[in-house]
Amino acid sequence: MLEPLLAGTHISLEKHSKARNKGVATAPRATGTALLVVPALSTALLQAAKGRRCDNCHRLELGNVRLRKCTGCASYWYCGRECQSLQWKAHHKRICKQYPRYTASAEYQGLSSHDQVDAVLLSHLLAEAFPDGLYTLAAGKGGLLDIFLDLLSGPATHPSSLPVSLGQQVTDPTLVTAARELYARFGNNNFVVHSHLDSYAHGVFPLASRLFNHSCVPNAVTRYIITPSEAVRMEVIALRDIAEGEEVTIPYLDPALPVETRQQALRLNYGFTCTCLSCRVAQRMQPTPPPHRGSTELDELEDQLRRYVLDIVGTVVGLRDDPGLLESMPESLAPVLYESYLPELSETFSKASHDGPHAEALSIGLTLLALYALVYPPNYPQIGMHALELAKTAWNATVTDSELMAPSALEEAAKAYLSIAAHVLNIYGGEGDEGGPLAEISVLRRML
Numbered sequence: 001m002l003e004p005l006l007a008g009t010h011i012s013l014e015k016h017s018k019a020r021n022k023g024v025a026t027a028p029r030a031t032g033t034a035l036l037v038v039p040a041l042s043t044a045l046l047q048a049a050k051g052r053r054c055d056n057c058h059r060l061e062l063g064n065v066r067l068r069k070c071t072g073c074a075s076y077w078y079c080g081r082e083c084q085s086l087q088w089k090a091h092h093k094r095i096c097k098q099y100p101r102y103t104a105s106a107e108y109q110g111l112s113s114h115d116q117v118d119a120v121l122l123s124h125l126l127a128e129a130f131p132d133g134l135y136t137l138a139a140g141k142g143g144l145l146d147i148f149l150d151l152l153s154g155p156a157t158h159p160s161s162l163p164v165s166l167g168q169q170v171t172d173p174t175l176v177t178a179a180r181e182l183y184a185r186f187g188n189n190n191f192v193v194h195s196h197l198d199s200y201a202h203g204v205f206p207l208a209s210r211l212f213n214h215s216c217v218p219n220a221v222t223r224y225i226i227t228p229s230e231a232v233r234m235e236v237i238a239l240r241d242i243a244e245g246e247e248v249t250i251p252y253l254d255p256a257l258p259v260e261t262r263q264q265a266l267r268l269n270y271g272f273t274c275t276c277l278s279c280r281v282a283q284r285m286q287p288t289p290p291p292h293r294g295s296t297e298l299d300e301l302e303d304q305l306r307r308y309v310l311d312i313v314g315t316v317v318g319l320r321d322d323p324g325l326l327e328s329m330p331e332s333l334a335p336v337l338y339e340s341y342l343p344e345l346s347e348t349f350s351k352a353s354h355d356g357p358h359a360e361a362l363s364i365g366l367t368l369l370a371l372y373a374l375v376y377p378p379n380y381p382q383i384g385m386h387a388l389e390l391a392k393t394a395w396n397a398t399v400t401d402s403e404l405m406a407p408s409a410l411e412e413a414a415k416a417y418l419s420i421a422a423h424v425l426n427i428y429g430g431e432g433d434e435g436g437p438l439a440e441i442s443v444l445r446r447m448l
Ligand SMILES: C[S@@+](CC[C@H](N)C(=O)[O-])C[C@H]1O[C@@H](n2cnc3c(N)ncnc32)[C@H](O)[C@@H]1O
Pocket: 016, 018, 019, 020, 021, 022, 151, 152, 153, 154, 188, 189, 208, 209, 210, 211, 212, 213, 214, 215, 269, 270, 271, 272, 273, 274, 275
């Protein structure tokens, strides 16, 4: 079933001791390579994106792109006739009438916002999978529905938690069974779709779900490509060189979350205990709370962290090219892995970079960069996004806060952060809408 879809991908499906199967590279793959490119089988926009993006191809209403509302339900928006017609045939003609009533129902309103999007996604999928309302899989989807139904089901989905679906009135018992089978695979297989790393939809990508297991130190990540009148495309990008025979892994959640949060979410939503390097190190360290902000002890700890992870020469900062940093980190640094430390650092940086003082933003931001470079694998996009924020903060300081340090030193710092951002984000490449971080880097480069 999978072979034709894997042709030309350099990925094969192998046995895995705990996870049934794994996707393995059949040839060496270089950093930044797209290891898999697959269109979405089905998607549903988050509520915040409804009316702002085309429901079919996800383009934003911007410039020449104007969205038109479906006159039937007044709840789906399209950037043109082609998208409207494609989605009408795919599922909307079986959903349009019931949608307003369904989304106003107590049943739907009682769901969390995450489950509401999944309920609509299930409706799309069900309408596509069983177009006649009969329990016979639709043909012509390249076997993707079969692959979806062949996925492992998640532990969290209780059969009674099936959200009533609108495609067909789901009363036919065989169809209810089918809906349950589809829905049981949602929680641990579906993806959150993003543009510039900002979530805007949920999506079903069966082949990627079938192939890739989780690691908190993954060697690949997903990005999403929006093309007018086409289904959004997922690309799985190598974060580093991957050897022949090596398993390709992606993160199912943010690897910077505290280890206990990750472990619990992976157990509850995906049904496995993560034993990756990052989890093993964090569990071995048993982090205690760090000293309070403002104390000499915290200053010393943060200084040690920055010196351990970064190359700092004057105001010029670089990332150390050493993938073993996490594994061999000294025990004295353990408090930086404490659960509240990163969120507190990130919040303080955000506040200071917006409201000042810039000196505090630059100092905290540098510590946060060191922490990101420790807990994320090399070239992880969030490292680049944060380096870009730091470059903008240093640039703003040259304009608004010339007392802080010599403008030339601030410019030098901004250039160094920008070069980290460019390096990391060029590996990730552009995703989603036009503009975004790569465009911001070009603008800032011209100004510096
Ligand atoms: C998206 S699927 C991945 C593909 C799956 N291995 C298969 O053979 O179909 C997600 C499921 O794979 C398993 N899995 C993924 N990553 C794992 C890991 N690091 N350790 C153990 N099981 C894992 C869990 O059962 C999880 O619910």
